[in-house]
Amino acid sequence: MPESAHVSRIRSGRRTDIRQQNERLILDAAEKVFAEAGFGGATMQLIADMAGLPKANLHYYFPTKEDLYRRVVQNIFEIWLDAASSFDGAAGPVEGIGAYIEAKMDISRRHPHGSKVWAAEVMHGAPVIQDYLETTLRDWTEGRIAVIRRWIDEGKMAPIDPRHLLYMLWATTQHYADFGHQIETLNAGAALSDRQWREATESVKQIILRGIGAL
Amino acid sequence: MPESAHVSRIRSGRRTDIRQQNERLILDAAEKVFAEAGFGGATMQLIADMAGLPKANLHYYFPTKEDLYRRVVQNIFEIWLDAASSFDGAAGPVEGIGAYIEAKMDISRRHPHGSKVWAAEVMHGAPVIQDYLETTLRDWTEGRIAVIRRWIDEGKMAPIDPRHLLYMLWATTQHYADFGHQIETLNAGAALSDRQWREATESVKQIILRGIGAL
């Protein structure tokens, strides 16, 4: 679908803005194309068409396809990390994990392409973000495990293995983005409505919070 | 990693076997390469090297890359459907869903490549298996939803939305295959041991079965 969209990009005179504006345009297009075609299946030409720019212009802002891809993945990782803060400052699992589920479901709805790119990157062995996994993600994970352990010690939830609980949170919430197409197909071909998203989020919260004995 | 493995394939004289044998060899290699590189990133040459056959030979058995890919995806879908039978003939959710989780976790461990290929296929909009989603999968899903509804009516579990329960089952179990690399990284870089797989399976069963009020 080479839909050459966004033709109406406004060129505010400001010289500095142009760079930022075009990079945004390219990154958005790239995220979508990488998500739908994978890194290998994506072509610079397709991304260029979708961004409404000539291909050579992409290479002006992003020297190589890898550079562009790296930026897309990093963007996602940052969004993903922001949701992590939902976990903090919570009195117990009901608030903390509940808020985290809500935040991650929201990301799945608002950034489905990003989620898919991230998933594909990990599935391919994380060639680009291995270091993030080993540093930022590992640290974050250890921190949350400690929090969950504390909640368990305080009797606020059942003695569940915190690691597998985290995996379940990631898996369940991201599934609504990564497997969105399958879910739509099983939903008579229609995207989930506001109401259905709310129901999905509630179902996930219900099952998990009850499952860990926090309700 | 062009490791030209499986050099020691035995040529049992039987003429008919050769086809089956080589197709198996090629399909196994293809599954791995497609999983690790994606459809676009996979090359017939890489698959050929991994299968220990000349590239032209692949095209003798599978005319095009798409044909080969289609076969790989279909193989996975069949394995995936087999696990579905765990659901049947169960007296209640503890047996039915418990067995289903065990079966799917087992598949995630034994067929991680296949699971990834399936995930990528769905993420890309299911260009190859859309019809399966709309027929076989939809039918299977409706059937299980009916079963779950019955269990709810019989008071064997809480009134959970069956659809979202199924999504959670798929998401959670397949996560251990699709995001296996991430899980390994968070496991000090080591693959999960037998014991850890058992703990993972038990954790998932615990949380979900308790979460739906079946315990």
Add this chain to the structure above:
DNA sequence: TCGCATCCTGACCGTATGGTCAATACGAAG
């Protein structure tokens, strides 16, 4: 108005890849 840095882009290039083909080897049946 001029100079200069930034931005833009059509045309081009080398390479990698999917796929073809013609020639050959193989082995079972007669």
Add this chain to the structure above:
DNA sequence: CTTCGTATTGACCATACGGTCAGGATGCGA
């Protein structure tokens, strides 16, 4: 041994893709 269908393979081809580049447009500051 001959025949014939199946299997094998190196060499080859057309195409598509990532990336380059030289020349030009643009607009800001002096």
